[in-house]
Amino acid sequence: MTRLSVNINKIATLRNARGGNNPNVVKVALDCERFGAQGITVHPRPDERHIRYQDVYDLKEVVTTEFNIEGNPTERKFVELVLATCPAQVTLVPDALGAVTSNAGWDTLTHHARLADLVAEFKGAGIRVSVFVDADERMVEGAKACGADRVELYTEPYAHYYFEDQYTAVAPFVRAAERAQQVGLGLNAGHDLSLENLRFLKKSIPWLDEVSIGHALVCDALYFGLENTIQMYRRELQEE
Numbered sequence: 001m002t003r004l005s006v007n008i009n010k011i012a013t014l015r016n017a018r019g020g021n022n023p024n025v026v027k028v029a030l031d032c033e034r035f036g037a038q039g040i041t042v043h044p045r046p047d048e049r050h051i052r053y054q055d056v057y058d059l060k061e062v063v064t065t066e067f068n069i070e071g072n073p074t075e076r077k078f079v080e081l082v083l084a085t086c087p088a089q090v091t092l093v094p095d096a097l098g099a100v101t102s103n104a105g106w107d108t109l110t111h112h113a114r115l116a117d118l119v120a121e122f123k124g125a126g127i128r129v130s131v132f133v134d135a136d137e138r139m140v141e142g143a144k145a146c147g148a149d150r151v152e153l154y155t156e157p158y159a160h161y162y163f164e165d166q167y168t169a170v171a172p173f174v175r176a177a178e179r180a181q182q183v184g185l186g187l188n189a190g191h192d193l194s195l196e197n198l199r200f201l202k203k204s205i206p207w208l209d210e211v212s213i214g215h216a217l218v219c220d221a222l223y224f225g226l227e228n229t230i231q232m233y234r235r236e237l238q239e240e
């Protein structure tokens with residue numbers, strides 16, 4: 001089964017636009033769970049432009065599905081937030097300061113020592129660790145060597161090339177996913193996944209453990225409503 005984790009960053013973006021508490025990210029997270037989300041993902045950034053550190057503490061109190069915190073552990077503040085809130089999963093993402101969104105996976109070979117220390121620290125606290133990587137078998141192997149439990153494949157290139165040629169677009173992801181399976185890593189995927197491209201990814205890599213989806217899902221919810229939208233994404237992930 002491939003689980004759907006809803007990334008609620010964009011809900012916080014909307015809330016922050018007016019400075020009040022509408023929409024309420026805690027309520028939305030609970031509603032997402034009620035509507036069928038199997039996890040809640042947040043990706044706090046150091047500038048707190050969407051999810052704030054306090055949101056993470058508030059969400060940890062109430063989320064009953066898998067809570068996944070994504071972020072760059074270069075910031076000690078992020079490491080401390082994760083250790084203090086103890087989510088089910090932390091996803092380590094090398095997002096650059098000032099970047100609009102995540103735009104690459106880790107070089108798990110160059111950063112082996114640092115990643116290995118962090119993985120050990122989080123695993124020691126009972127937190128599953130996923131490492132965000134490009135669809136590159138060497139980076140998958142490097143994540144395994146760091147002690148990670150899972151990798152999350154950065155799917156922006158798949159989403160980008162999907163409409164040109166879906167088979168060519170998915171091919172490196174299938175190879176990376178096969179490598180993850182061979183070395184015993186769990187497998188997540190995320191970034192720019194949508195109602196258009198999700199089913200083909202799932203069909204190509206049926207052993208995917210989890211997808212985290214935010215931007216497209218929140219956009220779709222404007223048209224279809226949140227409950228319908230979550231159900232629509234869940235249907236795309238059903239086994240054939």
Ligand SMILES: CC(=O)[C@@H](O)[C@H](O)COP(=O)(O)O
Nearest residue numbers: 009043070093101102190191
């Ligand atoms: C790691 C990843 O691909 C997502 O977490 C993405 O970075 C969402 O973050 P934003 O909502 O800030 O774009």
Ligand SMILES: NCC(=O)COP(=O)(O)O
Nearest residue numbers: 007190191192212214215
């Ligand atoms: N890990 C990916 C994620 O949480 C959501 O990415 P996106 O759907 O907002 O591009």
